[in-house]
Amino acid sequence: MDPIAGVPLLVSTSLKIAIMFGVVMLTVAYTTLAERRISAFIQDRLGPNRVGPFGLLQPIADGLKNLIKEEADPGTASKFYFLLGPVLAMGPALVTFAVVPFAAPLPTPWGVVDMIIADVPIGILYILALSSLAVYGIVIGGWASNNKYAFLGALRASAQMVSYEVPLGLSLIVVFMMAGNVTLTGIVWEQQQLGFWFAFPLSLGFILFVVSAFAETNRLPFDMSEAESELITGFHTEYSAMKFSMFFIAEYAHMLTASALMATLFFGGWDLPGTWDNAYWYQGELIRGFDASGAPMAAAPAVWKTLLTFAAFAAKTGFFLLLYIWVRWTVPRFRYDQVMELGWKVMLPTALAYLMVVSATILVLDQVGISGFYFGLALTGVSAICTVAFVFFLDRGRIMVGAAAPRHGRVGPRPTFGRGAMSSEGATTGD
């Protein structure tokens, strides 16, 4: 089977872009509804259920309302940057999805169509680059509002998002080691070849990635930039109507991309659990694997496979979206200093140490000549030990303690009064 080319390629690409853009917007709209409904169920309420059957038309009603609602712009705001904020937040948020493969390649009479918008060689680096632009939208919006709450929210968001970008990047490095590739199609292929979802051989990397992704998307328990009980609504306090909606859409689009990444990097992407049926472009051929002598075997793409794998991808992504919502309505918010401590004192050293452990393990296994299933199994064991140790040491309260617990251990006693993120009460660096 040949890849699609020429005019059909142009048509299929345009169609894919249009469909993907629509699907992302629709998913975002319905995630907001799911969030409200699920939060209501968690709190023993009903949630919005009046507009349409089961409240299913609520997102459309909300969108229309926000479109025709009066915008109360603060007179003291910087007009241009006030407009630029939401545009900068929303623009990059909706394009990051482009390099995520969402189904097995689809055979058509004109050739095989890859179920990905653009399989660029830089792969996930593209997502990292564009999703870190999110901080600009928030900072510019919050600064231009000329509102103290918005300014504090923007300031907090910028520090938090750059802090968690480091463990996010480091947790991805173990995936690159396993895959030997940075494209998401390559990462899916390697997981299928190994017969292991990376969540098992790289369990601690997965945990670090999930926590960093929660912090990057400013979701609870990391929503320092909004923190309703402290900063009204944080960086978008002054935004109303459609501009507020745009920040909202951006946040949910980032959630969607992060969920898709969790599914793709650590849970096999679009593969059907247990089938390990591949389809990957290898030297111009669509192959499903190598036989015992190392010769490539041709893949057999089919329409039903594309549909089933898309369902698998949607289910995995939907699960992580649900996890986002579930966590938001279950876990209380961190204090700001705890967020920064977790990022710099726990996540960063752990990610660095884990990276070295994984690379040493892989090299040792390669040296001994273990490959295939036992390679995955050995790495799963090592990672399980790392994960247990991580949870064990985090639980000791040496580095981070809960707000209620007395401070002890290495950082010295803390005053029990006047504790604010911006205040300084002398050095607490005693050993």
Add this chain to the structure above:
Amino acid sequence: MSGSYIPLLILFGVSLVNALGMVVVSHILSPRRPTPQKSMAYESGMIPLGDTRLRFSVKFYMVAISFIVFDLETIFLIPWAVEMRELGWSAFVAVSIFVAVLAFGLVYEWKKGGLEWD
């Protein structure tokens, strides 16, 4: 392979038009009746006191500087990670030294109190 970037450019255009369109359409459709109270910055119902653009804690600069150091470390590690199994032990030792130097920097910053927030 450079052809695979063209869909991204199209998508950028679509996304930008979409974002700007939302601003413009809502600007056209929405009513506009500003009053002095409405266009005042929100400060929990009080008349705003003082200026917003005040000096803020130096901690935020510390975080930004640390971020640059460690984010660059991540960038340097990516090429090695991709080729790690081919490069073998010598590259592993080199990277270990690189990581150890930065880990030492982190410990130094930690002990100096650069990571404390209260």
